[in-house]
Every structure is written in C-alpha cells, then in structure tokens.
Amino acid sequence: MKNLLSFILLLTFTLGFVACNDDDNNNPVEDYSTILINTGENVILKTYESLATHAASLQAATQALEVNPSQANLDAARTAWIATRSPWEQSEGFLFGPVDQEGIDPSIDSWPVNVTDLNNVLASANALTVEFLAQQEGTLKGFHTIEFLLWGETGQKTVGEITTREFEYLAAAAGALAADAQHLYDLWKPSGGNFIANVTNAGNGSQVYISQKSALEEITNAMVIIADEVANGKINDPFSQQDLTLEESRFSANSKADFANNIRSIKNIYTGVFDAFGNGDAISDIIRDKNAQADAAVLNQIDLTIASIETIPGTFSEAIFANPAAVAAAQQSVRDLQAILEEQILPIVSNL
Amino acid sequence: MFDVEIDYNMRNVFLSCITVVLCIACNEDDPVVPIQPESVLAGGETTIFSTGPDAFTFPLANLDEAGLSRHFIADGIFGQQFVSAPASQFGGIGPLFNQNSCESCHLRNGRGIVPQYDGDPNSGLLLRLSVPGAGAHGSIIPVPGFGGQLQNKAIFNVAAEGKLGKTEITQLVQYLDGSTIELVRPVYTILDPYISLPGEVLISPRLAPPVHGLGLLEAITDDDILSLVDEHDADGDGISGRPNIVWDVLAQDTRIGRFGWKAEQPTGGQQAADAAHNDMGLTSFYFPAEHCDGQDNCSDGLQTGYDADDETTKLFAFYFQTLAVPAQRDYDLPEVKKGKQLFETIQCAGCHTPKHITGTHEIAALSGQTIFPYTDLLLHDMGEGLADHRPSYQANGQEWRTSPLWGIGLTQVINPKATFLHDGRAKTLEEAILWHGGEAEASKEDFRALSKKDRDALIAFLMSL
Numbered sequence: 138m139k140n141l142l143s144f145i146l147l148l149t150f151t152l153g154f155v156a157c158n159d160d161d162n163n164n165p166v167e168d169y170s171t172i173l174i175n176t177g178e179n180v181i182l183k184t185y186e187s188l189a190t191h192a193a194s195l196q197a198a199t200q201a202l203e204v205n206p207s208q209a210n211l212d213a214a215r216t217a218w219i220a221t222r223s224p225w226e227q228s229e230g231f232l233f234g235p236v237d238q239e240g241i242d243p244s245i246d247s248w249p250v251n252v253t254d255l256n257n258v259l260a261s262a263n264a265l266t267v268e269f270l271a272q273q274e275g276t277l278k279g280f281h282t283i284e285f286l287l288w289g290e291t292g293q294k295t296v297g298e299i300t301t302r303e304f305e306y307l308a309a310a311a312g313a314l315a316a317d318a319q320h321l322y323d324l325w326k327p328s329g330g331n332f333i334a335n336v337t338n339a340g341n342g343s344q345v346y347i348s349q350k351s352a353l354e355e356i357t358n359a360m361v362i363i364a365d366e367v368a369n370g371k372i373n374d375p376f377s378q379q380d381l382t383l384e385e386s387r388f389s390a391n392s393k394a395d396f397a398n399n400i401r402s403i404k405n406i407y408t409g410v411f412d413a414f415g416n417g418d419a420i421s422d423i424i425r426d427k428n429a430q431a432d433a434a435v436l437n438q439i440d441l442t443i444a445s446i447e448t449i450p451g452t453f454s455e456a457i458f459a460n461p462a463a464v465a466a467a468q469q470s471v472r473d474l475q476a477i478l479e480e481q482i483l484p485i486v487s488n489l
Numbered sequence: 490m491f492d493v494e495i496d497y498n499m500r501n502v503f504l505s506c507i508t509v510v511l512c513i514a515c516n517e518d519d520p521v522v523p524i525q526p527e528s529v530l531a532g533g534e535t536t537i538f539s540t541g542p543d544a545f546t547f548p549l550a551n552l553d554e555a556g557l558s559r560h561f562i563a564d565g566i567f568g569q570q571f572v573s574a575p576a577s578q579f580g581g582i583g584p585l586f587n588q589n590s591c592e593s594c595h596l597r598n599g600r601g602i603v604p605q606y607d608g609d610p611n612s613g614l615l616l617r618l619s620v621p622g623a624g625a626h627g628s629i630i631p632v633p634g635f636g637g638q639l640q641n642k643a644i645f646n647v648a649a650e651g652k653l654g655k656t657e658i659t660q661l662v663q664y665l666d667g668s669t670i671e672l673v674r675p676v677y678t679i680l681d682p683y684i685s686l687p688g689e690v691l692i693s694p695r696l697a698p699p700v701h702g703l704g705l706l707e708a709i710t711d712d713d714i715l716s717l718v719d720e721h722d723a724d725g726d727g728i729s730g731r732p733n734i735v736w737d738v739l740a741q742d743t744r745i746g747r748f749g750w751k752a753e754q755p756t757g758g759q760q761a762a763d764a765a766h767n768d769m770g771l772t773s774f775y776f777p778a779e780h781c782d783g784q785d786n787c788s789d790g791l792q793t794g795y796d797a798d799d800e801t802t803k804l805f806a807f808y809f810q811t812l813a814v815p816a817q818r819d820y821d822l823p824e825v826k827k828g829k830q831l832f833e834t835i836q837c838a839g840c841h842t843p844k845h846i847t848g849t850h851e852i853a854a855l856s857g858q859t860i861f862p863y864t865d866l867l868l869h870d871m872g873e874g875l876a877d878h879r880p881s882y883q884a885n886g887q888e889w890r891t892s893p894l895w896g897i898g899l900t901q902v903i904n905p906k907a908t909f910l911h912d913g914r915a916k917t918l919e920e921a922i923l924w925h926g927g928e929a930e931a932s933k934e935d936f937r938a939l940s941k942k943d944r945d946a947l948i949a950f951l952m953s954l
Binding site: 233237238240243247248249251252253258261272275276277344345346347351354355358369370383 | 570572
C-alpha cells in the first residue's frame with residue numbers, strides 16, 4: 138500500500154535528483170555500509186533465525202500433543218504458537234526479498250483459513266503429512282490454520298474436543314511451517330541463498346539494489362507499508378465493519394500482540410537492534426544527522442504507539458465493541474507513526 | 490487504504506514544489522537544466538520514479554484523490570487469497586484454478602516464475618489448451634473435459650486437471666564476431682491428466698505478464714492501432730502487423746484485442762474477469778458460469794450469485810488500470826543513447842512503436858497522455874522458434890502481440906527469478922532478442938551482426954526502460 142504524500146515526495150525528490158544528476162556526481166556520497174550490514178545481519182537475519190528456531194519448537198510441541206493429548210500439552214503448543222508468532226510479526230516490517238519473491242509469505246501467513254476445505258481434508262482418508270501440506274494452498278496451512286485448530290473458532294476449545302485427525306493435521310501443519318521458516322532463513326543467510334548480500338552490498342555488486350539509497354528506500358518503504366497495514370487493514374477492517382471474521386489472530390486472542398509486534402518490527406529496523414543483537418547502526422543515525430527533531434519524533438511515536446495498542450482493555454475482539462475509543466486511539470497512534478515515517482523520514486532517505 | 494488528508498489543490502502545491510526544488514537544487518552550479526527527452530516520462534503525467542523492487546506498485550502519479558482511495562482498496566483485493574465456498578469472507582475459489590490470488594502469479598505486479606520442477610504448484614505459468622479448428626468469431630475450440638486452459642489445482646475433493654511437465658531443447662547461436670550463446674526452448678506437456686486427453690491437443694504456455702501501465706494501453710485509440718496496420722507489408726520493410734479481432738462479452742460484439750500474449754482480450758475489465766474466471770475459478774458478471782467444459786468436477790459449493798461480486802470484479806481491473814509506469818533511467822549515458830539509435834537502426838521500433846498519445850479514458854488521469862510503451866499492440870509472425878501452433882481468433886500459431894517494453898529493465902530487480910517471452914524461456918533480454926524470428930528475422934540478424942560493444946549498448950538502452 139502506498140499513499141499520496143510519500144508518492145509525491147518521491148516524485149519531487151527524484152525529479153530534483155534527476156535534474157541535478159551531473160552536479161551530484163561531484164559530491165562525495167556518504168557510505169552507509171555499517172548501517173546496511175547491521176540492519177541485515179543483526180535485525181533481519183536474527184529475526185528470521187528466531188522464527189526458524191521457534192517454529193521448530195512449535196512443531197515439537199504439536200508432536201508431543203499428538204502423542205499425548207493432554208490439556209498441559211495443548212497449553213504448551215498454544216504457548217509455542219504465540220512465541221513463534223512474535224518473531225514473524227516482528228519480521229513484517231521488512232516484507233521484501235525471499236519472503237515476498239519466493240511465495241513464502243502466503244505459505245506462512247495466509248488469511249482467511251479455508252475452513253470448508255480444512256473440514257473436507259479432515260473428513261478424508263488422506264495421510265496428513267508435511268509433504269501433503271507442502272502441496273496445499275497457504276489458506277490450508279500456516280499460522281492461522283494451526284491457530285484455528287489449537288483454539289477453535291471461538292477460542293474456547295478444550296483438548297477433549299480435538300479429534301485424532303486434528304492432532305495429526307496440527308503436527309503436519311506445524312512441520313510445514315517449520316520447514317518454511319527454515320527455508321526463509323536459509324535463503325537469507327550467507328551460507329545459503331545469501332540474499333543478505335544484496336542488502337549489505339547494495340550499490341556494490343548487489344543484483345537487487347543499484348545503490349545504497351535504493352536499499353535504504355526499500356527498508357524505509359517497508360516500515361511505512363506495515364504501519365499502513367496495521368492502521369488501515371488489520372485494525373480498520375474488523376473495527377470499521379464491526380466484523381470479527383475480518384480480525385486476524387482472533388482465535389488465539391493474540392491480535393493486540395500481533396499489532397504491537399508489527400510496530401516493534403519498525404523499531405527494530407529503525408534502531409538497529411533485535412533482542413540481544415545489533416550495535417545500533419541504523420537508519421536512525423542517518424535521520425538524526427539530517428533532522429534530529431524528526432528522529433526524536435519517530436522514536437517517541439513508536440513507543441507511544443506500542444503502549445496505546447497494549448493498553449487497549451481486554452482482547453481486541455472485545456474492545457471493538459466495548460472500548461471503541463481505545464481502539465480508535467490506538468489506530469490513530471499508528472496512523473500518526475505512519476505519517477511521520479512518510480512525511481519526515483522517507484523524504485530524507487529518498488533525497489540521500 | 491488512503492487516509493492522509495490531502496486534497497487535489499494540495500497536490501498542485503506539491504507539484505509546484507517540484508519546480509521549486511528543481512530551480513533551487515540547480516541554482517548555483519548549473520543554471521541550465523539538462524534537456525530531458527520526453528520519452529523519459531514513459532507514462533506522461535502518470536509517470537513515477539521508483540527504481541527499486543516496488544517500481545510496478547505505484548498508482549498513476551496524476552490520479553485524483555477519489556481514484557487513489559479506490560486504488561488502495563483494489564490493491565488489497567489484488568493480493569487477496571480466495572478460499573472454498575461457503576466461507577464468511579472471500580469464498581468461491583475454483584473448483585478448478587491455477588492460483589488463489591492475482592498477486593500469486595503477478596509477483597509485485599511483475600512477471601511470474603516458470604515452473605522450477607515438474608508439477609511445481611507455485612509457478613506463474615499456465616497452459617492454454619484447444620483442439621484444432623475455430624469456433625465462433627474465430628475463437629479457440631476448448632478441449633472436452635479440460636476447456637481452454639489447464640487448471641493444475643482444485644479445491645479439496647475435486648480432481649485437478651493435471652500437472653505441468655517440461656522438457657528442454659538446447660541450441661547454440663553464433664554471433665558474427667564468433668562468440669556464441671546457448672538458448673534453451675522449453676516444451677511443456679500435461680502430466681497425470683485426470684481423464685485421458687483427446688488425440689490432438691494444442692498447448693500454449695503463458696507466463697503471467699507484468700500488469701503495470703495497462704490502463705494507458707487501454708487508452709490508446711483504435712484508430713491509432715489501426716494506423717499502424719500493414720497487413721500485406723505494403724511498405725516492403727518485411728514487417729506487416731495486424732490487429733487481433735476478438736469477442737467482447739459485454740458488448741456482445743467483436744473488437745480489437747489488446748491484452749495478453751496474443752491480444753485475446755479487448756478491455757481491461759474483460760482481461761481481469763477472464764483471469765479471475767480461468768486462473769482462480771471466480772464467476773462474475775462477465776463470466777457467470779464456472780468454466781466447465783463437459784466436466785463433472787465443476788461445482789465449487791457456492792450455489793447462488795457470482796463468486797466475485799460486481800464491485801470486486803471491477804476492482805481487479807481498476808487496480809492495474811491505475812498502476813503507473815516508471816520513468817526511463819540513465820537516458821543521458823552515452824551507451825544508452827547509442828543503444829537507442831541502434832534500436833531505431835535495426836528496426837526494433839518497427840513493431841515496438843515507441844510513442845503513442847492516448848485518447849479519452851473513463852479514468853481521466855489516463856486521457857491525453859504522451860506515452861512510450863514501445864508496442865504497436867499488433868500481431869506479428871515471430872517465426873517457428875517462438876510458435877505455439879495454437880491459433881486464437883485472428884492470431885495464427887506463429888503470431889504474437891508486440892510486448893510493451895516500458896519497465897522491462899526493472900524486471901529482475903522486481904523479481905530476480907523472472908524471465909522473458911511468453912513461456913519465460915529467455916533468462917536475459919539478449920536471449921529474448923535472439924529468439925525473435927519471422928517478421929523480426931532481419932532485425933535479429935542485424936543484432937547478430939553487431940559488435941559486442943553495440944549489442945551491449947542496445948541492451949543498456951532496454952535496461953534503461
């Protein structure tokens with residue numbers, strides 16, 4: 138998703154740039170290698186590594202649940218799902234590269250769940266294996282199909298209500314998710330597909346980014362895109378239509394955490410830190426140098442936005458009806474963040 | 490979804506800012522702004538300036554605010570995955586389909602990816618099918634039990650029609666300077682058909698094409714296209730060119746075809762609805778019935794209404810009609826300038842007509858634009874090497890519509906695995922040129938005779954588009 142302002146600014150600054158191309162060639166171009174390297178190696182790659190590790194744990198938890206269907210094992214599988222969901226949502230601030238180009242996003246995170254086909258598969262005699270699911274559409278696997286099976290349509294499912302076929306399906310779907318997550322990590326890491334080299338070597342042999350600026354623009358645009366998606370898609374669709382079937386992660390009541398982790402994804406990229414990783418060399422450094430006020434505004438708004446999402450009372454499903462003011466405030470906060478990113482940050486990056 | 494509050498007047502302010510920026514930026518060092526050829530603005534006032542992987546994802550630069558909000562809604566629909574009916578949201582996929590969303594094939598609005606292995610379910614290439622002969626208005630005759638296209642996927646409990654298989658034939662081409670290049674031609678087959686295929690099935694592989702700029706192509710006038718027709722090569726340049734004449738399902742009449750590899754669709758609306766119908770199994774007001782050709786595997790469980798409601802069907806088309814084309818890059822590099830000259834000299838421009846002026850379109854932003862798509866939208870005989878031997882309407886088995894070239898240099902920035910030509914056989918633009926034959930034989934031979942430096946210049950020009 139794009140919006141008008143960023144687009145006009147892009148137009149403006151690019152035209153300015155084009156017109157003055159000859160002059161600018163004489164100016165020294167700043168080197169942003171350390172920023173691109175830290176962002177690639179310590180934020181993006183470590184997020185995907187965390188996703189792969191947690192997805193493997195989720196697979197193990199669903200296998201334990203299949204072998205021993207206890208409430209404790211169901212709870213453990215649900216906890217593992219939520220833990221895996223966190224790095225995934227923290228990766229949605231950089232949905233470019235293999236996740237986009239290799240069709241991995243739909244395989245991991247399709248919405249809605251194809252409930253009709255899911256019931257038909259469960260009622261069939263098909264062997265429920267990772268190989269079988271690898272051949273199915275994303276709407277029959279990935280996070281939300283697993284979530285639907287773990288929690289049920291109303292989120293109230295008990296272990297006694299889950300059928301043997303559903304346990305098998307869960308283990309297979311978690312296996313397919315773990316394989317996808319590992320594949321995604323492999324495509325980025327230097328010893329695998331090495332997509333990371335396109336980012337770290339931008340403008341210096343990268344096949345995808347002809348300049349460091351174009352890589353930084355992609356990264357900045359991706360932050361804008363996820364802010365837009367959270368405000369105007371994930372929150373707005375169920376909220377404006379008062380329709381819970383449009384709410385992602387409603388079975389697990391994890392929607393608020395999804396939204397907050399999406400904003401954390403922006404924070405991680407912008408500040409160059411993910412969990413214990415990262416030295417802080419980040420886009421923030423560029424912005425602070427050019428416009429310290431804009432940098433402070435983003436940092437402040439990111440924290441305000443995360444807090445406004447997390448302080449929505451109860452579950453997001455409940456709050457849509459019971460606390461519309463809190464939902465509207467959180468939505469506005471995300472929109473404010475998006476506006477700062479688009480109106481203040483993107484123009485600086487586009488004009489580097 | 491658009492909600493930054495900027496009205497149309499504000500935009501004019503921003504546009505004036507552009508001028509200001511230009512003046513300020515160049516004030517001291519360089520009072521003379523370099524003269525920019527008009528062809529740099531490939532889409533006229535609709536042109537955008539992205540050079541990155543999202544270059545095909547921007548709306549028309551001059552789209553009004555109402556159009557923009559509609560574009561952003563359409564953006565969501567273009568990426569939406571559909572599921573089996575009944576469903577609370579987005580039901581109606583299939584029962585037979587190729588992919589469950591538009592974007593699954595048109596990656597980042599660019600090209601699809603050819604199958605990476607036999608039966609690859611994630612490819613953006615499909616097989617059009619027919620049996621010999623011509624139906625009403627010259628249309629293809631569908632294959633009994635399969636229809637006009639192989640759907641390699643189906644909703645659960647329904648048999649997909651079959652899988653794609655591929656063998657490859659390698660050949661060597663030599664340049665006059667002695668260097669050689671290997672070309673690989675794929676031969677697609679149908680594996681594991683759900684029922685046996687009739688004796689003679691014509692197969693035409695089709696790679697999902699990029700979808701940017703299609704509104705501008707729709708806005709080119711019929712008269713403009715017809716003025717380029719030279720069916721019997723009256724001017725003796727070896728290049729003829731004729732329009733495809735196809736069936737317009739809403740008008741219930743024949744019309745000039747513009748869209749698709751053989752120009753088989755007359756309008757953006759029908760192009761979108763046809764793709765939704767054949768590729769995703771979505772019925773609509775254009776195509777009210779599922780594509781069942783004497784098939785019993787053809788109920789998707791949705792008994793009433795269309796799978797895609799009227800608004801959704803219109804949004805599919807509105808999205809690509811309002812997608813912008815990127816500006817030309819590096820136009821002032823000597824190599825690119827040289828390549829542009831060669832493009833004219835060796836007659837590439839004989840079919841890849843650089844310039845058009847659009848007529849009136851219901852989307853006002855598309856009207857009256859001076860554009861540089863590098864296509865005449867006509868059919869040309871491209872020789873035996875590219876032939877699919879599957880006639881459709883006026884297009885014979887060797888004819889293909891001239892592909893637009895705008896944005897082609899960004900193809901592999903948008904999708905590094907993307908390839909060129911109707912079946913994605915060309916890994917590079919150089920290979921694509923060398924596959925040209927028929928009416929383009931002389932141009933191809935001229936290219937083969939060029940020095941390495943000049944060949945590189947021509948490619949550099951194409952990469953700048």
